[in-house]
Amino acid sequence: MKNPKKTTFRPKTKVFPKTTIEGQYILMNREAFILWLSDLDLKRPIKYIQNHHTWNPRYVDFNDNHFDKLKGMKRSHLRRGFSDIAQNLTTFPDGLIAVCRPLKTVPAGIKGKNTGGICIEHLGNFDAGGDTMTDEHRKTIIWLNAVLCKKFKLEINRNTIIYHHWFAGKSCPGTNFFGGNSKLNAEANFYPLIRKL
Numbered sequence: 001m002k003n004p005k006k007t008t009f010r011p012k013t014k015v016f017p018k019t020t021i022e023g024q025y026i027l028m029n030r031e032a033f034i035l036w037l038s039d040l041d042l043k044r045p046i047k048y049i050q051n052h053h054t055w056n057p058r059y060v061d062f063n064d065n066h067f068d069k070l071k072g073m074k075r076s077h078l079r080r081g082f083s084d085i086a087q088n089l090t091t092f093p094d095g096l097i098a099v100c101r102p103l104k105t106v107p108a109g110i111k112g113k114n115t116g117g118i119c120i121e122h123l124g125n126f127d128a129g130g131d132t133m134t135d136e137h138r139k140t141i142i143w144l145n146a147v148l149c150k151k152f153k154l155e156i157n158r159n160t161i162i163y164h165h166w167f168a169g170k171s172c173p174g175t176n177f178f179g180g181n182s183k184l185n186a187e188a189n190f191y192p193l194i195r196k197l
């Protein structure tokens with residue numbers, strides 16, 4: 001009898017942590033971000049996770065040029081009189097996440113909700129008729145809100161995961177962001193996805 005053929009048991013493809021740093025920006029995949037976040041010891045208390053879309057730049061402006069887009073946003077924010085790029089975190093269509101303004105620094109995202117806030121900008125235009133969110137981007141946006149809530153021990157509700165639209169005359173993060181930008185839309189379409197993780 002022939003020797004039975006040996007079979008090598010291979011695990012499913014594993015995604016390894018990947019980090020690229022340029023200047024103040026730390027660009028990571030989800031696997032790297034979770035390690036980075038677990039090491040983060042933030043002294044300021046966190047009460048809100050702000051969700052925004054960049055609107056401009058939008059998907060057509062993105063071509064694997066994460067750092068160019070971040071630097072461009074910073075230039076535009078400095079021109080508006082901010083001390084740094086406004087947001088703490090940026091998510092990209094390919095699912096990567098960049099640390100921008102250091103998390104220890106209060107962001108400039110939503111007036112009245114910056115102290116205690118972490119500001120996330122999702123690159124794209126998620127108004128109706130705008131960009132169609134990629135699967136990777138969608139996965140990262142849901143996942144990022146979930147891991148931040150876990151890290152800072154936040155319940156998942158309209159007091160903690162907030163949209164810019166609720167506090168300003170803007171559509172941000174977009175009239176088509178997870179089915180709409182209202183509080184009811186967030187409760188019906190966005191929070192359940194975050195709670196599932």
Ligand SMILES: [Zn+2]
Nearest residue numbers: 052053164172
């Ligand atoms: Zn906004």
